[in-house]
Amino acid sequence: MQFPRTACLGAGVIGASWAALFLASGRSVAIFDPAPGAERAARDYITRAWPALTRMGLTERGTPDALSFHDTAEAAVREADFIQESVPERLALKHALYAEIEPALASGAIVASSTSGLTLGQMQAGWSDPAPFVLGHPFNPPHLVPLVEVMGNARTDAGVVEAATDFYESIGKVTVRLEKEVPGHVANRLQAAIWREAIHLAAEGVASVGDIDKAMWAGPGLRWAAMGPTACFSMGAGPGGLQAFCAHLGDQFNAWCDDLGDARLTPETTAMLVAGAEEAARGESHAEMTARRDEMIVALQKALAPHRR
Template identity: 40%
Template sequence: MQKGTAAIIGGGVIGGGWAARFVLMGWDVRVFDPDPEAQRKIIEVLANARRSLPGLSDVALPPEGTLRFHDTMSAAVDGADWIQESVPERLALKHKVYQTLQEHCAEGAIIGSSTSGFKPSELQDCATRPAQIIVTHPFNPVYLLPLVELVPTDKNPPELIQRAKDILTGIGMYPLHVRAEIDAHIADRFLEAVWREALWLIKDGIATTTEIDNAIRYGFGLRWAQMGLFETYRIAGGEAGMRHFIEQFGPCLSWPWTKLMDVPELTDDLIDAVAGQSDAQSGMYSIRELERTRDTNLVTILRGLKAQDWGAGKLLNAQDARVAGVPALPDDLTRPIVTVERAVPLDWTDYNGHMNEARYLQAFGDATDRMMLLVGCDADYIATGGSYFTVETHIRHLDEVHAGAVIRVETQVLLGEGKKMHLFHRMYQGDRELATGEHMLVHVSLETRRACDPAPHVAGTLARVASAHTALPRPEGAGKAIGVKG
């Protein structure tokens, strides 16, 4: 993975989210913000990100980068490869910031702006090096949501645009290349439309903030989360598809019920109504509590999409593949093989606040899958009609582990000959042993569903690992059943 140094200019909600994502993806981060509370706020955001982001990945994230705070912009951008500007939405302020940045940053650095309100040509106006500045507009929380709208102008060279895409992809984001300048880019135009309609519903006494939120989160919001707008409506058209949907519902667009072209006047009464209803809806929670609830919910939804390899989940799977690299046996086979290294996701915990017992089996099952992959029983091999089936499992729960903890599974091959693969897994957090899992697998023909010998290259690789592991001590607990004390 590509790593480097990122400078964050402006450490508010968005700047703090950028800092957290870059740090957790292995980049060194330098922050400048004149707010005396900026360091405290960003450290709190980073704590939330550490709690949630690693659990989206089924492999170990790279070692964290460093996080430093600087008193001047010049010190923050010195040597930076990427500079993310997230200062308040005032064009004169942004121009002043760019002037200082370009006096001190490298000419090859990319300056991305988090702006949702300005077009890149407006940002580039009067800049010393306009080709260096692009819009990279993210969504909150930046450390969890992958979308970033990348908006260049014809002053940005293609190689800079591609490098920006590569960097954003490398930290697990999805750069949506907006090829024409437009006010509010793409996504915020949808948000603005829904926001306007919602304000009218409140002003006209039709619905409360709670009722509007329920209409979104219990209905179309769930559909949009995994299929977006047009794919959702394609299904709504039935077997006849999108054309039928448009023919059936298109005439509704001319009905005079929408107020999207109007904005209600934000009178004191309307502001009081919105604020009061919002306080009644969520005022019993602190902002940090709401952030943690939001993050837990997002992780659960995103991991569900990941299991289906769909929507944002497909992006997460691709990021795992980039981080993990090409699977290969270690050079040193005289030690147990690390088959799992990952954070415990937020949705793996139970009512006791620690990892659910079913997730121990999942972790050990992932370790078994990894071992199969390493000996050559990969997707291509399985497609030829051979695979291993687990026929017996025994798990010992030795200690508890909580969400966010980085677990490691080390696997020892006790037997690898003929049709059998006998594995013993140990799960650790650091040096603390958490659990063991013993698995017996049998190689089968997927055509007959009966046991058969594996292909020579699989059998040979497995036998080589098993032979090397015979020098290891037999692990404690191997061969045991449930112990019942009298």
């Protein structure tokens, strides 16, 4: 097994989800998180995640008992082969963490950051030598959503990105290789563009927050669970493919782009969205909504898996 001993630095929603997936794959997980109650919360999260992982066939080699908690980040990483860092998105905090763990890393160990907003170059400044460090950005929740965006650069050791990619794919992830630094990476930018227009449509009174969400999951979201937007559009004009689609709808598409909004999360906009989301939830609690989302993700993954290439 590649990288049999793993560590998770930070055990919030993302870190605990990673830990559940690593455990399910048959690996040991050492966790460091100084927040009060972090150990109990992480164990509870893993317990809740385990049935879904089992239904997806991912727990045949694993056990939630291969888990340990440590008082320092240094102790957590000392024997780890692969370390997933998921601490809060504060650069100073990440830099301090990297300075602590760098001298304790085992030879050949890889450290990957789950960061969604910071760039690899910004984080590398916290290392004396960032050779073993890569970006490994998941989509929430990592134990169910397969995407991981992976990136290294000229300061990353040869073979590290490839080894991290192989590791992620061995535990069921789908990897995307980033070739250039941009804020938010790829997937977050795509969903930010969509949400920006959703906010604009709601603010303009075109439709309710709930109906705009419904328009996504009952329409494009269903297609995009199967294929990406370019592939879907390539089928939109029949056998002529993407060339025919662009020739047929190019002017309309350009007009839509010219009319897109430029929404911002002001206090007023936030209040509108919160009220609209609460109305659409119709009394469903956060825990109930999360459980329902996870069940649907599991069902989609199982249904689509035989058809993936």
